[in-house]
Amino acid sequence: MDVQTQNEITRVAVRAAQQMLAWGAESDLVEDIGQRMGRAFGMDSVELSISANALVMTTLFEGRCVTTTRRLREHGLNMHMVCEIQRICVQSEKGILDLAAASRRLKRLTPWTWNRWAVVAIIGPSCAAFAHFFGADLAGCLITALAASVGMVVRQSLARRHFNVLINWAVTAFIATLVTRIGGLVEWTQTPEIASAACVLMLVPGFPMINAVADMVKGHYNVGIARWGQATLMTISAAIGITLAMQLTGLGWL
Structure with missing residues (x-):
C-alpha cells in the first residue's frame, strides 16, 4: 500500500x-x-x-x-x-x-427529515396529551396543542434561518408560553399553569443529556461535559423565554 x-x-x-x-x-x-x-x-x-x-x-x-x-x-x-x-x-x-x-x-449522504407540517401535527397533540395526564381541562389541552404547534412553527422557522440554538429555544418558549398565558387571561381554561408547563416539553433536550451521561460513563469526559453544558444552556434559554412571557402577561404559576 x-x-x-x-x-x-x-x-x-x-x-x-x-x-x-x-x-x-x-x-x-x-x-x-x-x-x-x-x-x-x-x-x-x-x-x-x-x-x-x-x-x-x-x-x-x-x-x-x-x-x-x-x-x-x-x-x-x-x-x-x-x-x-x-x-x-x-x-x-x-x-x-x-x-x-x-x-x-x-x-x-443527505439527511432525511420529516415534513415540517407533519412534525407540527404530531407535536401539538403530543403536548396536549401530557397536559391531559397532568390534569388539565379540555380547553387547557386544546390551548396546549395550539401553543405547542405555534411554538414548533417558530422553532422550525428560526432553525431554517440558522439562528443560534439558544436564541431559538428562548423565542420558541416565549411564544408558546405566551399563547397559554393569553388563554389564562381571557379565562378560556381553568388550568393555564398546566398548559404552560406542557406546551414547552418539546424543548426538553433529552437526547443531548442522555448522550452526555453516556459519554462520561464511558470515559469521554470532555465531550460529555461539553454536551451537558450545551443541554444546560438550552434549558436555561427555554426558562428565560418562559419567564419573560409570564412577566409580560403578569401571571405567574397560578
Whole structure:
C-alpha cells in the first residue's frame, strides 16, 4: 500500500467519524466506526482522539503513520444519518463497498427529515396529551396543542434561518408560553399553569443529556461535559423565554 492510498483511507475513515459525531452519535460509537472503517480497508490500527469540536485520527500501516485533524461542525440530531454511516461501515467490512465507493457514498449522504407540517401535527397533540395526564381541562389541552404547534412553527422557522440554538429555544418558549398565558387571561381554561408547563416539553433536550451521561460513563469526559453544558444552556434559554412571557402577561404559576 502506498502513501496516497493510506491518505485516502484516512480521509474516508475520519469523514465517517466526523459525520457520526456531528449528527449526534455518542463518542464511543464514533470511535468504533472510525476504527472499523480504517481496518476494513487494510489499516493495521486506527487511533482516534475526540474533543468537543474536533477529531484527530492516526492510521498505522506497517509502521507508517498518517495523522489528520477535522473540525466538527454540528448539524443537529439525525439518527438516519448515523444509521446510514453505520451501514456503509458494515458494507465496507463485508467487501460490498471498495474504498472509492465508500467515499462516494459518504459524500452523497443527505439527511432525511420529516415534513415540517407533519412534525407540527404530531407535536401539538403530543403536548396536549401530557397536559391531559397532568390534569388539565379540555380547553387547557386544546390551548396546549395550539401553543405547542405555534411554538414548533417558530422553532422550525428560526432553525431554517440558522439562528443560534439558544436564541431559538428562548423565542420558541416565549411564544408558546405566551399563547397559554393569553388563554389564562381571557379565562378560556381553568388550568393555564398546566398548559404552560406542557406546551414547552418539546424543548426538553433529552437526547443531548442522555448522550452526555453516556459519554462520561464511558470515559469521554470532555465531550460529555461539553454536551451537558450545551443541554444546560438550552434549558436555561427555554426558562428565560418562559419567564419573560409570564412577566409580560403578569401571571405567574397560578
